[in-house]
Amino acid sequence: MTATDPGAEPRAARLNEFGTQPVPHADDAATDGARRGPLFEEHVALGAAMTPFAGWSMPLRYTSDLAEHRAVRSAAGLFDLSHMGEIRVAGAGAGAALDRALVGNLSGLAVGRARYTMLCAPDGGVLDDLVVYRTHDDAWLVVANASNVDVVLSELRERCAGADVEVTDESEATALVAVQGPAAEAILAELVLDAAERAAVVGLRYYAATEAVVAGVPALVARTGYTGEDGFELFVDAAHARALWRAVLAVGEPQGLVPAGLSARDSLRLEAGMPLYGNELDRTTAPHDAGLARVVKLDKVDPEGRPLDFVGRAPLAARAGSQPSRVLVGLQGLSRRAARHGYPVVTDRGAVVGHVTSGAPSPTLGHPIAMAYVTPEVSAVGTELAVDVRGRAEPVRVVALPFYRRPSST
Amino acid sequence: MSAIPTELQYTAEHEWVTTGDPATIGITANAAEALGDVVYLELPEVGSQVTAGSVCGEIESTKSVSEIYSPVTGTVVEVNEDAVGDPSLVNSDPYGQGWLLRVEVVATGPLLSAQEYAELVEG
Numbered sequence: 001m002t003a004t005d006p007g008a009e010p011r012a013a014r015l016n017e018f019g020t021q022p023v024p025h026a027d028d029a030a031t032d033g034a035r036r037g038p039l040f041e042e043h044v045a046l047g048a049a050m051t052p053f054a055g056w057s058m059p060l061r062y063t064s065d066l067a068e069h070r071a072v073r074s075a076a077g078l079f080d081l082s083h084m085g086e087i088r089v090a091g092a093g094a095g096a097a098l099d100r101a102l103v104g105n106l107s108g109l110a111v112g113r114a115r116y117t118m119l120c121a122p123d124g125g126v127l128d129d130l131v132v133y134r135t136h137d138d139a140w141l142v143v144a145n146a147s148n149v150d151v152v153l154s155e156l157r158e159r160c161a162g163a164d165v166e167v168t169d170e171s172e173a174t175a176l177v178a179v180q181g182p183a184a185e186a187i188l189a190e191l192v193l194d195a196a197e198r199a200a201v202v203g204l205r206y207y208a209a210t211e212a213v214v215a216g217v218p219a220l221v222a223r224t225g226y227t228g229e230d231g232f233e234l235f236v237d238a239a240h241a242r243a244l245w246r247a248v249l250a251v252g253e254p255q256g257l258v259p260a261g262l263s264a265r266d267s268l269r270l271e272a273g274m275p276l277y278g279n280e281l282d283r284t285t286a287p288h289d290a291g292l293a294r295v296v297k298l299d300k301v302d303p304e305g306r307p308l309d310f311v312g313r314a315p316l317a318a319r320a321g322s323q324p325s326r327v328l329v330g331l332q333g334l335s336r337r338a339a340r341h342g343y344p345v346v347t348d349r350g351a352v353v354g355h356v357t358s359g360a361p362s363p364t365l366g367h368p369i370a371m372a373y374v375t376p377e378v379s380a381v382g383t384e385l386a387v388d389v390r391g392r393a394e395p396v397r398v399v400a401l402p403f404y405r406r407p408s409s410t
Numbered sequence: 411m412s413a414i415p416t417e418l419q420y421t422a423e424h425e426w427v428t429t430g431d432p433a434t435i436g437i438t439a440n441a442a443e444a445l446g447d448v449v450y451l452e453l454p455e456v457g458s459q460v461t462a463g464s465v466c467g468e469i470e471s472t473k474s475v476s477e478i479y480s481p482v483t484g485t486v487v488e489v490n491e492d493a494v495g496d497p498s499l500v501n502s503d504p505y506g507q508g509w510l511l512r513v514e515v516v517a518t519g520p521l522l523s524a525q526e527y528a529e530l531v532e533g
Contacts, residue, residue, distance in 0.1 A: 049443070064501075065472045066447040263446060263473045336450050338470060360472050361449045390468075 037082035038175045038241040046259055053262060054146035056083040061261040068264035069363045072227050073406075075256025076181030078248050079265060085149030086174040086235065087156060090139040093164035096302070098140055100310050101159035102130070103287065105297045109134040114207040114224055117295055118287055119152055120312035124319060125283045126290075128152050129275065131224060133209050141220070141235070143176075145277045159311060175241030179248060179257070180231030180268075182406075187252045188232055191215045201232075215247030226265065228272025229406055270358050270369060273330060273402030279341060279357045280328060280371055288319045289373065290328045291401075296320065326354065327379040330403055331387065333359075333368025334395040339387035345372050346386050346393060353378050356387060362403060369403045370396070412439035415505050419481070420527035426505065427481040427521065432488070435481060436509040437469065437500065440531045446471040448497040453478075453489050453510055460486060460511075462519030467510065469500070478510065481519055488512035 034057035043050060048059035059080060061068060071077050089098055095107030104117030111134050119127045128148035133141040144152040149171055157167045179187055185202055192198040197212040201221050204210060209222035217240040225231040236244055249259065266276070275281050280290050287296050296316050300308040333339060338361045345354035359370030370387065378385060381400050386393040418426040424441035428434045442448065450470040460466040460480035467478040490509050493499045500508040522530065 060473075061446060064447050066449070069472070267472045337452065337468070338450075338475070340475065361470060363449075363472060 035083075037080065038238040039080045039082060039177075039245055042242055042245050043080065043259075048259075048261060051262065054083060056146060058083055059259070059261040061263045062259045065261070065263040065267065066363050068258055068260035069267050071256060071258040072181045072229055072260055072264060072268055073364055074182070076179055076183040076187055076231075076252055076258075077227070077260030077264065078245070078252060078257055079178040079180065079260050080245070081176040081178055081233070082174075082238070082241065083146040084176055085142075085144035085146060085152060085169070085171040086176070087142040087144060087149075087153055088139060088168045088170050089142055089156060089160065089165060090136075090168070091163075091165040092138055094138055094140055094160070094166075097160040097163040097165045098132070098142075099300055099302075099308055101156055102132070103296045103310060103312060103316065104132070105300050106132055106134070106140060109140075111135070111137060112208055112210060114209055114222055116207075118281075118292070119155055120287070120316065121283065122311055122315075124286045124312045124315035126277070126281045126285050126287060127155060127283065129277055129281055133220070133222065135209070135220065148277065173238050175236050175238045175244075176233060177236075177241070177245060177248065178225055178227075178231060178233045179252070180225045180227040180260075181229045181257070183252070183255045183257060184229070184231040187248065187255055187257060188214070188221070190251045191247060192221075204232075215244055215251075217244045217247075219244070226272075226274055227268040228274070228402065228404055229268075266358075267360055267363055270360055270371070271362055271364055271402065271404035273371070273404075275328075275371075276358060286316060286319050288316070288324055289326055293320060324376060326373040327376050328357070328401075329372055329374055329379050330399045330401040331356070331359075331370040331372055331385070331396040332399045332403075333361075333370065333387075334397060336361075336368070337389045337392070337394050338368035339370040339372070339389055339394065339396065343390075344388045345374050345378075345396075346388055347378065348384070348386065350393075353385065359387075364404050368394075368396075371401070374398075412443065414438070414440075414524045414528050414531075416524040418505070418524060419521040420524065420530075421479060421481045421519070421521060422530060423479040424531075425479060425481050427518075432512040432514045433482055433484075434509050435511045435513060436504055437478065438527070438531075439504045441476075442501050442504045442508070445469065445476060446473050448500040451494050451497050451500070451510065453494065454486050456486050456489055458486050460484060460513060462517060469497075480511075480513070481521060482513055482515045483517040483519070484513040484515045486511055487514050 034052045043059040051060040098106035114133045204223040220235040339356045339359035343356045354374030356372045362369040383398040452468040462483045465477045466480040
């Protein structure tokens with residue numbers, strides 16, 4: 001039995017090519033040269049299968065991909081995201097500098113709110129997708145994908161130079177854990193002892209954040225996530241990560257929480273139709289291609305009310321007014337074999353009309369799902385296409401994204 | 411690391427095979443663990459021919475898909491329909507209820523002893 005390499009291009013989500021072996025002892029993982037985050041020993045103690053990911057040794061799964069996925073949909077999952085990058089941008093000129101550096105309007109973000117945005121190259125290609133928090137009047141926290149931290153840091157430093165802005169990489173000193181799922185709010189409520197802080201955490205809106213002491217650990221608590229469920233992400237000092245991790249497990253487990261690995265994280269975000277850098281987004285992709293034109297704020301203005309020329313503005317403005325050459329769509333598999341990253345999307349005549357960016361059997365829906373870039377002519381919902389799955393055409397249908405939407409709380 | 415049954419023979423591609431005829435074929439616990447939860451098995455039909463060292467099926471988890479290589483050449487006489495219906499058997503009992511095929515053997519490919527396979531996966 002050998003793994004089938006589904007695509008020639010490098011990709012971020014290659015989590016479990018065959019040959020990934022469980023790591024029984026902490027010492028064994030050192031041999032792959034990957035960095036260990038502050039929770040590494042916790043993962044090993046829990047028996048996690050570790051995998052190299054963006055230069056880090058991260059938990060792929062603890063017990064079962066499916067059980068972890070389902071726990072997040074039905075109760076809660078606890079994720080270690082300490083490999084992600086945290087970059088603080090602070091100073092009197094920080095807001096204006098970020099407006100020039102990123103495609104979004106960050107100076108207009110209220111303190112305590114977060115925004116999904118992107119760092120684009122001068123040609124409009126996506127260098128990384130980001131979540132940016134405004135933590136203070138003059139300070140923003142930029143959260144970058146692990147694989148892109150160096151690029152984001154150097155670009156922000158260059159783009160913010162000489163503007164009364166300090167750009168600080170806090171990735172090493174910061175741990176990030178996520179509590180995701182319908183039980184997340186109740187679990188957080190138990191861990192925040194101060195009544196006012198608890199009320200603030202429970203009352204957080206989506207994409208908002210507040211400071212609170214969680215299980216004795218000072219944290220920035222954000223109502224954000226990458227699973228399609230309600231949930232929280234907690235930024236804490238790396239020195240406190242293990243105490244927080246254990247406390248969340250202890251309080252959460254009676255409510256159905258389990259530790260969840262990168263494998264479940266990937267299948268959860270795919271069901272939720274969320275892009276993954278390296279799959280749906282890369283240097284050759286404009287935000288518009290991925291259906292994310294809304295994050296590009298072409299109408300941004302400077303304090304004097306003049307149009308603001310951010311990096312990538314001209315090509316992105318041109319893109320906004322033209323017909324795209326490809327469209328990101330959802331595909332529902334109509335057979336059992338799943339389309340995977342890199343597989344060609346074809347018509348019934350065998351013409352290649354696109355490529356799959358991510359694909360897997362959906363644990364929640366029970367059939368294969370995929371995201372793919374296809375030509376506009378075949379992008380309408382309901383269009384019947386096929387994916388060349390290792391030499392055999394498997395039927396698929398274009399469906400609306402996301403594949404999964406959580407039951408609305410009423 | 412899971413125990414590797416000494417009475418079986420193995421391929422370098424992580425299949426196991428019994429020594430009798432018909433031979434029973436499955437994938438090893440090491441392979442099942444590395445794949446994660448198996449959600450779909452594609453196996454050859456009863457009566458079809460399989461060739462040692464050639465692909466005879468596919469095994470799919472949420473994260474990845476792998477091809478199954480036949481350890482022997484011969485005719486498929488039985489397919490484990492229980493495992494096709496409930497692929498989690500491959501994870502829970504890879505050397506028992508999670509078997510995949512029974513094949514009437516004409517010839518065998520290069521096979522490893524349990525000790526040689528152990529050296530391969532631990533090396």
